[in-house]
Amino acid sequence: MKYISTRGDAPSLTFEDVVLTGLAPDGGLYVPETLPKFSQEEIASWAGLSYQELAFKVIAPFVAGEIPDADLQGLIDKSYATFRHDAIAPLVQTGHNEWILELFQGPTLAFKDFALQFLGNLLDYILKKRDQKVVVMGATSGDTGSAAIEGCRHCDNIDIFILHPYQRVSDVQRRQMTTVLEKNVHNIALKGNFDDCQNMVKASFGDQSFLPEGRQLVAVNSINWARIMAQIVYYFYAALALGGPARPISFSVPTGNFGDIFAGYLAKQMGLPIDQLVIATNANDILHRCISENDHSKKELIHSLSPSMDIMVSSNFERLLFDLYGRNGASIKQLMEEFKSGAMHLSDEALVKARELFSSYRLDDEEMIQVIADVFEHTEYLLDPHTAIGVQAARKRRRRQDIPMVCLATAHPAKFPEAVRKAGQTDDPALPHHMADLFDREERYEVLDNDLSVVQKHMQGNIRA
Template sequence: MKYVSTRGQAPALEFEDVVLTGLASDGGLYVPETIPEFSQEEIASWAGLSYQELALKVMSSFVAGSIPEADLKDLIDRSYSTFRHQAIVPMVQTGHNEWILELFQGPTLAFKDVALQFLGNLLDYVLKKRDQKVVIMGATSGDTGSAAIEGCRHCDNVDIFILHPYQRVSDVQRRQMTTVIENNVHNIAMKGNFDDCQNLVKASFADQSFLPEGRQLAAVNSINWARIMAQIVYYFYAGLSVGSPARKVSFSVPTGNFGDIFAGYIAKRMGLPVDQLVIATNSNDILHRCISNNDHSKKALEHTLSPSMDIMMSSNFERMLFELYDRDGAKIAELMEDFKSGSMTLGEAQLSKARELFSSYRLGDDEMIDVIRDVFENCEYLVDPHTAIGVEAARKTRRNNDVPMICLATAHPAKFPEAVKKAGQKEDPALPHHMSDLFDREEKCEILDHDAQVVRDFVASNCRA
């Protein structure tokens, strides 16, 4: 399997090279040269497989020619051995044909664990085979950082530097990152917002001259194709759980950087009979504005009670544009240049196609709090603010009540006590046992100005020999 850039000018790469490269040399994102497809009969034959067995079926085509099946199986088994629930991603019913897919059963209580536990093991495997060391530099709006650190903390050949926006993540999210005291783990609280962190990381990938000799940057955020690949699996797992492929299934996805819902789109392309894909956003609603009004323009970022979605530049939307424009790399490069100046506009045919593929909905903080309260009062199930937005988006945009609607629960409610208490809970939701002492642990974090040179100097001086 070869991988190509969304901007059409970078060389095609093998899977292992894509895992280590991150952004393509032309600034684009790597995608498979072809999307694997499965027949309805083959998908039906997967019913009853464990999550790990299903992951092997789904992922094998994407790594063909790079990783032997026995090695891939071992990577998958080790990656999901850290999850608290044997189903890995269990489902809970909250209404008629309405389900919550719990993606937070991993070690850091967020959906990012599903991909990043796998990516950490995958990186270790590839780097040991090549006798190579890399520097991971990533930006997080809350959950990616802790999941990436947990996945890579024991990697001998990785130094990891995670940037989060100073004072703009929850206390639990921050402490999950800053209390990991390892020689290869470095947390940077950068003064600015998530987009500032993400832009600095992207610029660093474009010019890596600041790194020590022999090192290169590797990506753990959702620009890394391996993360998208790992996320595709739970769409198939959830669909099979409610009767697919014999019946259609819909998904509502709390959406910030567009990686999670793009994985759902790829699952549909691979043969899963998906009826609706719902883009659920908070007041930072560029994706909703794009789908509903063809308004993909930058606006001031708002600080909300669903901070993991406080994003105005959704990196993975470029992958979707590549598909909407029939893989025309030159056109994507042109669109991304337009967006740099503040706005881009989709062509009529592409907008029409996007609206066929996606529904969208926007929810503010006050309405989101009402949803947390409503779900709890009706079925005594507590959702986090991001999941609440997904639930309401599903209810408001749903076209067919006979089709199961699965809302992706992206985080455990204990990570967002402020929102949960505003919804009427008298006490902070309890952290799971393995994290019960989180607020007693030592923290280690560097607070830096929004200055690229300062950040790069810190990275360069803290890489291990």
């Protein structure tokens, strides 16, 4: 299995190399040269497999033997051993043919655990085999950081630096990161927004000369292919639980950086009968505007009660565009150059292709709060703000009532007590018992100016020999 850049000017890589590379040298994102395809009969034969067994079936073709099967299964088993629910990704019914896929049963209560527990173990395996040390650098709008830290905290060959926007993540999200005190973990609160954090990470990947000799940066954001790959699995898991592949399934996905829903797109390309994918956005609605109006323009970031989706530039959208434009790297390079000016427009052909599978909807905070209240009133099921956006988007954009609609629950409501209180709950939702003392734990983090040289100097002083 080879991996190629969406912009067409970078060398192809093997699986292990692509895990360690992140952004391609030409600025593009790596994708498989070809996707594995599964027949309906093969998918049907997986019914009844455990989540871990199914993950091996889906992931193994992407690894293509670079990691022995027994070792790969071991990495998968280790990655999901820390999840609180034996089903790993349980389904809960909230309406007629409407289901919630609970992706918050991992150690940091967010869907990012599915990819980042696996990525942490995968990196540790590859680095030990190569006797190599690396620096992980990532930006987070709230959930990626804690999941990445949890995945990498015990890795001897990794120093991890996570940037989050200062005072713009929830208290629970911040403390999940800043109370991890291992020597290889470094949290930076950047005086800026998420896009500032992400731009700083991209700039550092573009010029790594600030690192000590022999070190390289590794990405944990969803630009890393291994994250997307791991997220494909739960689309197959949910579909099989609801009667697939004998009948189609639809999904609604709260969407910021487009990685989670892109995994659903890949699942369809690999043979899973997905009828519809609903892009659910908050007020930062560049993806909704693109699909509904062909308006992919940057606007000022709005800070919302669903902070993990407070993203204006959705990096993984480039991976979809690569397919929509016939996998023509030159076209994507030109499109991304156009976007640098602040806006781009899809060709008529690309837009038609996108709309065949994708629908979209936008919710502001007021509507989102009402959804949390309404769903709780009718079901006594408490949604987090991001999941509420996915549920309402599903209800507004659903094409067929006879096809199960699965709404991805991306975080536990305890991570966002402000939104829950505004929805009428008198008590904050309780943290799971393993996190009950979170607000009593010691914190450690640095508040730094939005200045690339300041951040890189801080990193230089904290990378272990």
